[in-house]
Amino acid sequence: AQSVTQLGSHVSVSEGALVLLRCNYSSSVPPYLFWYVQYPNQGLQLLLKYTSAATLVKGINGFEAEFKKSETSFHLTKPSAHMSDAAEYFCAVSFGYGNKLVFGAGTILRVKS
Amino acid sequence: NAGVMQNPRHLVRRRGQEARLRCSPMKGHSHVYWYRQLPEEGLKFMVYLQKENIIDESGMPKERFSAEFPKEGPSILRIQQVVRGDSAAYFCASSLDLATGEQYFGPGTRLTVT
Secondary structure, three states: OOEEEOOOOEEEEEOOOOEEEOOEEEOOOOOEEEEEEEOOOOOEEEEEEEOOOOOEEEOHHHOEEEEEOOOOEEEEEEOOOOHHHOEEEEEEEEOOOOOOEEEOOOEEEEEEO | OOOOEEEOOEEEEOOOOOEEEEEEOOOOOOEEEEEEEOOOOOEEEEEEEEOOEEEEOOOOOOOOEEEEOOOOOOEEEEEOOOOHHHOEEEEEEEEOOOOOOOOEEOOOEEEEEO
């Protein structure tokens, strides 16, 4: 069965430091990959998506992610954390046309001043 | 263009009552998905609907839960005879372009069963 693993349920960084949130998936076919952000008591906002075009994907708010097929990974990065980045981040995959999203368990990002 | 709308945002029901959650997709979107987020867990797929059709309900509990997306009006997720374990956030998402699988989420309905 397809699955998504996010390493680290909580990540803490200092303001201005690099943000790295890890995501690995298991699939026998190339998936579509997404990162979503959720602020407290709100819905999910799409940060970026990979749909088999460029392997380095740039998203909103300075985030980017790189698809590495050999590692089955899609890690999310941001060069310099901002206090407003504190939220929960979800990696998700879709395995075909019109298919449901399968989510990782989420990573809560804390940004220290 | 308004986003995905869900109402109510918060719903409190006593055990045994019915809960009805509504979702209006983004304009022009004909694909609707429902997900459930239990406390301390990620989102889990429940059901995928197109207008008047259920396409995939593999994530729906076999009993008490049903969903519809009529030709006119919002999509409805209905939970009959709610139990405390149904307390969760229920999110609706809509999609226009199935080729990319990109889904846009509503703000969610937080159901509390007392």
